[in-house]
Every structure is written in C-alpha cells, then in structure tokens.
Amino acid sequence: MTAHTQDPTAAAVPSVPIWADIEDVAPRLRETGYVADRSIASVVFLADRLGKPVLLEGPAGVGKTELAKAIASASGRRLIRLQCYEGLDEAKALYEWNYKKQLLRIQADQAHDHAWDEIEESIFDEPFLLERPLLEAIRSEEPVVLLVDEVDRVEVETEALLLEILSDFQVSIPELGTLRAASRPTVLLTSNNTRELSEALKRRCLYLHIDYPEPEREREIVQARVPGVGAELADQVARLVRSIRTMDLKKAPSIAESLDWARTLLLLGVRHVDTDTAKATLNVLLKHQSDLVKVAKELTVEDA
Numbered sequence: 001m002t003a004h005t006q007d008p009t010a011a012a013v014p015s016v017p018i019w020a021d022i023e024d025v026a027p028r029l030r031e032t033g034y035v036a037d038r039s040i041a042s043v044v045f046l047a048d049r050l051g052k053p054v055l056l057e058g059p060a061g062v063g064k065t066e067l068a069k070a071i072a073s074a075s076g077r078r079l080i081r082l083q084c085y086e087g088l089d090e091a092k093a094l095y096e097w098n099y100k101k102q103l104l105r106i107q108a109d110q111a112h113d114h115a116w117d118e119i120e121e122s123i124f125d126e127p128f129l130l131e132r133p134l135l136e137a138i139r140s141e142e143p144v145v146l147l148v149d150e151v152d153r154v155e156v157e158t159e160a161l162l163l164e165i166l167s168d169f170q171v172s173i174p175e176l177g178t179l180r181a182a183s184r185p186t187v188l189l190t191s192n193n194t195r196e197l198s199e200a201l202k203r204r205c206l207y208l209h210i211d212y213p214e215p216e217r218e219r220e221i222v223q224a225r226v227p228g229v230g231a232e233l234a235d236q237v238a239r240l241v242r243s244i245r246t247m248d249l250k251k252a253p254s255i256a257e258s259l260d261w262a263r264t265l266l267l268l269g270v271r272h273v274d275t276d277t278a279k280a281t282l283n284v285l286l287k288h289q290s291d292l293v294k295v296a297k298e299l300t301v302e303d304a
Contacts (some may be wrong), residue, residue, distance in 0.1 A: 034070035053187035055205035061254020068147040082133035124175035
C-alpha cells in the first residue's frame with residue numbers, strides 16, 4: 001500500500017493572503033456583484049488573516065451563500081460546497097470507498113489466485129477512494145474556499161466531525177494514514193438558526209450575522225445585480241420590499257426575490273411602480289397565499 005502518513009502535529013500551511021488590507025475587501029467583492037457593508041468586509045478580512053472559519057447566521061436569502069461564492073470569485077479560488085441536510089454522515093461529507101470498483105478488483109484478483117492479504121491491501125488505496133467535499137478541500141493542492149451550507153441541519157454527531165476537521169485541517173484514514181491540508185482553506189459555515197449550534201463549534205469561528213439590508217444597501221445590490229435597472233426603480237424596489245418585510249408574514253421576501261422582482265418589472269417595461277403594478281406582481285416576492293392576501297390588502301406605494 002502507498003504510504004501517505006504525514007506528521008499529525010504539523011499545522012496546515014497558511015495561504016497567501018487574499019486581501020491587501022481591509023479597504024481592499026468591499027471593492028473586490030463589489031466587482032463580483034456582492035455589495036458588502038463595513039461589518040461584512042471586516043470579518044472577511046480578519047478571517048483571512050487569522051486563518052479562522054466564519055460562521056454566518058441570519059434569515060434565509062440574505063446573501064450568506066452568495067458571500068462564499070463572491071470570495072471564491074474575487075480570490076480566483078475554487079469553491080467547494082458541502083450542502084448539509086438531515087442524515088448527512090461521514091461517508092457523504094468526508095470520504096467513502098468505491099465498493100463496486102473494489103468488488104470488481106477482488107473478482108479479478110481471485111481469478112488470478114492472488115492471496116487475500118494481497119487483495120485486501122490493494123483495494124484500500126488511492127484508486128478506490130471517493131473524496132467528498134471535506135476531504136476534497138483538505139487534499140486540494142491549491143487554496144480553496146470551503147462552504148459548509150446550512151450546518152444547522154446536521155445532527156450533533158456530524159457537527160462534531162466538522163469541529164474535528166476545522167480544528168486541525170487534517171483527517172486520519174485508517175488505511176492511508178493522516179492526510180493534512182496542503183494549505184488552509186477559507187471556510188464559511190452558514191446557518192438559518194433552525195437549531196442552536198454547539199459552543200465548541202462557535203468558538204472555532206468568527207461570527208457574522210447578516211440581516212436583511214437597509215434600503216440604501218439593497219438599492220446598491222439591485223443596481224449591481226440587475227443590469228439596466230434605473231436608480232429610481234432600484235430605489236422603489238428597495239423601499240417597497242423593506243415595507244413588506246415589516247408586515248407580519250409567514251416568509252419575508254429575500255434579497256434574491258427582490259432581484260427577481262426588479263427583473264420582472266424591467267421585463268414588463270415598468271420604470272415607476274404604482275400600487276396596482278406592485279400588487280399584480282407580488283407573486284414574485286411572496287410564496288404563501290396568506291402573505292399575498294395580507295400584503296395586497298395593506299400595501300400602497302405611498303406607504304413605502
């Protein structure tokens with residue numbers, strides 16, 4: 001078997017810094033279409049320089065996942081995404097063996113009268129290893145951005161696995177030895193607050209809460225992400241969506257839905273939103289009938 005054991009006490013090699021300084025962050029993210037405020041830019045800069053993961057919490061649709069994509073784009077690094085879900089286990093998050101390929105190898109070796117010890121050694125080696133996102137990020141020769149999306153959806157056991165990986169950026173595979181990250185990944189974990197995360201995991205991370213943006217920032221986001229939208233329409237969209245979010249709704253419209261609404265208005269040739277137009281296109285913003293009824297009853301453009 002090929003030897004892959006590395007010094008388990010060695011730390012991952014720090015990556016070359018992504019940002020020249022804190023003032024470098026927002027403009028470069030803006031070039032990718034992501035509008036970052038000062039608090040976002042500060043945490044992104046510090047996470048890079050300190051080599052710490054970032055835990056992003058906040059409502060769904062406020063740009064947590066998009067921030068990871070923007071960092072990857074701005075830095076020219078590959079984005080590796082682990083989408084979390086209930087029932088996610090080590091085999092899907094870290095690695096597993098290619099059992100079908102192993103079985104074929106066993107059958108072929110047995111046909112040539114190879115001894116079992118020889119067969120067993122050959123099937124637990126590199127060609128039979130299936131990398132999942134965590135191991136892929138660790139083994140990458142080039143620095144990567146690792147996004148662990150919706151970490152609050154996994155069970156406590158899988159959270160403990162993540163904690164172990166984030167502590168040392170290395171993993172031990174019994175058949176191959178200890179595999180250590182060639183360079184420290186940029187790690188972002190997102191949470192929609194469906195459950196409380198462990199204090200141990202939080203201690204490993206810098207914390208950033210992203211909420212729905214103020215109208216001024218949402219207007220910038222709309223203008224950055226929707227080509228052709230005028231300043232007046234972008235401002236109206238931002239203010240109207242802000243007004244809608246103040247209502248008691250089952251699901252407030254996200255930034256992504258604001259962008260969809262702006263694109264919808266452009267396609268309809270709307271340059272100024274009136275009450276009738278807003279109510280006629282609410283189904284782009286809202287996805288629950290009770291919310292549609294409530295907003296249609298209460299919304300007037302003058303109130304925004």
